[in-house]
Amino acid sequence: MEKDSAKISMAVIRRLPKYHRYLKDLLDRNITRISSKELSKVIGFTASQIRQDLNNFGGFGQQGYGYNVDALYDEIGKILGLDKTYSTIVIGAGNLGQAIANYTNFEKSGFVPKAMFDMNPKLVGLKIRDIEIHDIDTVEKFIQEHNIDIGIICTPGPQAQSVADRLIKGRIKGIWNFAPIDLTVPDEIVVENVHLSESLFTLSFLLRHNQL
Numbered sequence: 001m002e003k004d005s006a007k008i009s010m011a012v013i014r015r016l017p018k019y020h021r022y023l024k025d026l027l028d029r030n031i032t033r034i035s036s037k038e039l040s041k042v043i044g045f046t047a048s049q050i051r052q053d054l055n056n057f058g059g060f061g062q063q064g065y066g067y068n069v070d071a072l073y074d075e076i077g078k079i080l081g082l083d084k085t086y087s088t089i090v091i092g093a094g095n096l097g098q099a100i101a102n103y104t105n106f107e108k109s110g111f112v113p114k115a116m117f118d119m120n121p122k123l124v125g126l127k128i129r130d131i132e133i134h135d136i137d138t139v140e141k142f143i144q145e146h147n148i149d150i151g152i153i154c155t156p157g158p159q160a161q162s163v164a165d166r167l168i169k170g171r172i173k174g175i176w177n178f179a180p181i182d183l184t185v186p187d188e189i190v191v192e193n194v195h196l197s198e199s200l201f202t203l204s205f206l207l208r209h210n211q212l
């Protein structure tokens with residue numbers, strides 16, 4: 001039986017996209033069946049970790065057979081919510097916002113960009129691919145009228161909280177935050193931060209300690 005998803009640890013949830021990515025790779029190589037031991041070799045988690053992780057969602061494996069790669073890929077995709085499509089908007093149409101809007105792979109995974117928003121009047125009215133940049137003052141109305149699920153914050157840090165407040169007022173469901181601040185949001189709003197500098201500084205630490 002599937003456990004209540006609220007009881008599944010974030011550590012397990014954070015590993016699921018990696019399972020999904022490796023399973024896709026196996027499917028691309030026409031590998032349709034794999035044991036937890038073999039999966040462990042390719043993915044780098046222990047076989048017992050893999051069994052434990054997947055048991056959280058009902059197992060999927062069969063003793064003596066292993067995992068059906070196709071079924072497991074589909075199931076993990078469903079658990080991740082990738083069997084649905086999401087409407088997204090990008091706030092901040094600068095370097096990063098434009099790069100995200102130009103990246104068509106998110107759309108292929110079901111994250112459909114509906115609009116961009118900026119406070120700079122020189123950007124308003126322009127398009128990135130076919131995605132129009134709107135005035136930030138219209139964002140709340142746009143979210144409600146187009147039933148937007150996810151707001152992607154690509155503004156500088158000092159503006160990010162006020163942007164998040166506007167998204168929440170428009171009743172956004174989730175925020176993907178690229179600004180280097182921790183947002184304060186109500187419990188029902190889901191936030192996922194991508195703090196690129198923290199990742200870079202971790203690399204810096206590893207480089208430094210590698211050299212000692």
Ligand SMILES: NC(=O)c1ccc[n+]([C@@H]2O[C@H](COP(=O)([O-])OP(=O)(O)OC[C@H]3O[C@@H](n4cnc5c(N)ncnc54)[C@H](O)[C@@H]3O)[C@@H](O)[C@H]2O)c1
Pocket residue numbers: 091092093094095096097117118119120123136153154155156157159162163178179180196197
């Ligand atoms: N560019 C990168 O590779 C990168 C890397 C790491 C982190 N980030 C973070 O991503 C964010 C964006 O970076 P960038 O390089 O794209 O900056 P940028 O200056 O090129 O773009 C920011 C855009 O946000 C707009 N903006 C500012 N305040 C706004 C508001 N209140 N409402 C709507 N729009 C507003 C600006 O007009 C501008 O167009 C920053 O927080 C930055 O720290 C960027």
